[in-house]
Amino acid sequence: MAKAQIRNCVRKLRFEHEEMTQQELADRAGCTRQTVIALEQGKYVPSLSLAFRLARAFGKPLEEVFSYEE
């Protein structure tokens, strides 16, 4: 899988949200735990739809969860 240019702070936000587990986040965002792991490791770039669902799971706007780096 290509290295992501889109960075995320999912892992940091999980710990800020009462150490939410990967499975809990996956359940809230409607994806699998493996996808959350891949996201945290920067090995998968989510679709816009999943990105919004993840941001919503943290109660944050999209740009506070994801950032684009050139």
Added chain:
Amino acid sequence: MYVYSYIWSEFFNIITNQTLTRKGTAMSQVRHRAILSILIWGIVAVGFVWSFFSGGGPASYTYEPSRILIGAGFLLFGFIAYYLSLWLTRVKTDTPLIRDERDEWIALRASRGALVFVLVSTLVFALGLWIVYRDAGFVPVGWMWFMGYCMAIIGYLSQAVASLIVEVEDNASIAE
């Protein structure tokens, strides 16, 4: 006796996706379908090759309707079992999520690999026939049946094998 019952229970667990990983999650739909597909199309491949080569091979294949029927029967079994397995492994609302967009991405990559494999297989097989029969000036028509059936079987088999490889590799790369 214990070994047989262990093997059978593991086989049953794979078929019904009861195998739980150490993390307590069900097998992904991509992996489950790939395993079932390999089993189904493996049976079809063995059955068709047996029906094709038993009793004369390509030279007499088209003159024996019983062998054509047996071969077609195996292919029909493959299609019915395959689409039944897709229905049985569909995403259900009352079970843990077993497929998401990343699995779609894995399946897409596997399909690309399988397509290339089928195309190359067809080319290699056609070239092989040309090399073997160019002096004779004709190719027994039985080989056309063989190529047609085999490409259908190889298409499904290679898709399943590629899915399994990509899925296992991807999940190994993110293993903690």
